[in-house]
Amino acid sequence: MSPQPEVHIFANADKLAQAAAERFVETARQAIAQRGSFSAALAGGTTPQALYRLLAAPGFAPRVEWRRVHLFWGDERCVPPDDAQSNYRMAREAMLDHVPVPPENIHRIHGEAPPTAAAAVYEADLRAFWGSLPPQFDLILLGLGDDGHTASLFPGSQAVFESERWTAAVYVEKLAAWRVTLTPVVLNLGLSVIFLVAGAVKAAALQRVLESAADAETLPAKIIRPEDGNLIWMVDQPAARSLTNLTKHV
Numbered sequence: 001m002s003p004q005p006e007v008h009i010f011a012n013a014d015k016l017a018q019a020a021a022e023r024f025v026e027t028a029r030q031a032i033a034q035r036g037s038f039s040a041a042l043a044g045g046t047t048p049q050a051l052y053r054l055l056a057a058p059g060f061a062p063r064v065e066w067r068r069v070h071l072f073w074g075d076e077r078c079v080p081p082d083d084a085q086s087n088y089r090m091a092r093e094a095m096l097d098h099v100p101v102p103p104e105n106i107h108r109i110h111g112e113a114p115p116t117a118a119a120a121v122y123e124a125d126l127r128a129f130w131g132s133l134p135p136q137f138d139l140i141l142l143g144l145g146d147d148g149h150t151a152s153l154f155p156g157s158q159a160v161f162e163s164e165r166w167t168a169a170v171y172v173e174k175l176a177a178w179r180v181t182l183t184p185v186v187l188n189l190g191l192s193v194i195f196l197v198a199g200a201v202k203a204a205a206l207q208r209v210l211e212s213a214a215d216a217e218t219l220p221a222k223i224i225r226p227e228d229g230n231l232i233w234m235v236d237q238p239a240a241r242s243l244t245n246l247t248k249h250v
């Protein structure tokens with residue numbers, strides 16, 4: 001039996017965002033105290049928007065030493081950075097425009113470039129940042145799709161089982177769109193890997209990921225098993241409504 005996942009259930013999306021912001025601040029504080037910097041890979045989509053806005057708000061922004069923060073993305077849509085679909089634009093509008101992260105510490109994926117080139121440039125940026133060290137992010141934020149995808153690791157994608165490259169350009173049939181994503185090679189090196197899941201629409205996928213025997217090809221989020229880091233699920237009540245009590249032990 002795999003070890004019980006660490007699942008934290010919050011009454012609603014706002015309380016989930018508050019708790020995630022507290023965790024971000026504390027993880028950053030510890031990393032900066034220990035190593036002088038804090039590296040995080042941000043999630044895209046809509047769920048983390050509330051978290052990013054909170055981190056830019058007076059209750060949280062002053063508690064982060066932003067000049068020591070390095071921000072990357074778990075994935076990006078292959079669109080220009082000012083496109084409404086851009087994960088970079090979402091984070092920039094919700095947080096980056098409002099906190100003093102040095103521009104050189106913001107490592108966006110170049111969605112405007114051809115997908116394969118964008119993935120190669122992102123991998124080069126990652127390798128330049130980490131040097132000879134493994135890409136061990138202090139914090140990786142992930143979302144969960146209602147089909148069990150995470151980052152841009154979608155059901156049936158070969159990228160789910162990539163074992164060498166740090167990034168991949170993936171064509172997502174169901175979206176008829178290209179994406180660039182971190183691969184499990186990087187995602188499973190994270191020291192703290194946190195899924196943020198909110199909304200009843202995610203309940204079935206969350207229950208299947210946490211409680212079913214389905215494989216990662218069907219439910220890519222199941223490929224996320226940090227080698228040394230902590231895996232934490234932060235979910236709201238609506239998303240948790242299908243979980244059995246076995247999982248709700250935290």
Ligand code: 6PG
Pocket residue numbers: 043044045046047048074075076077087142143144145146149150151152
């Ligand atoms: C993306 C994300 C993706 C997202 C899930 C959940 O680029 O869309 O990386 O993996 O986290 O699809 O998205 P929502 O938070 O919008 O439900």
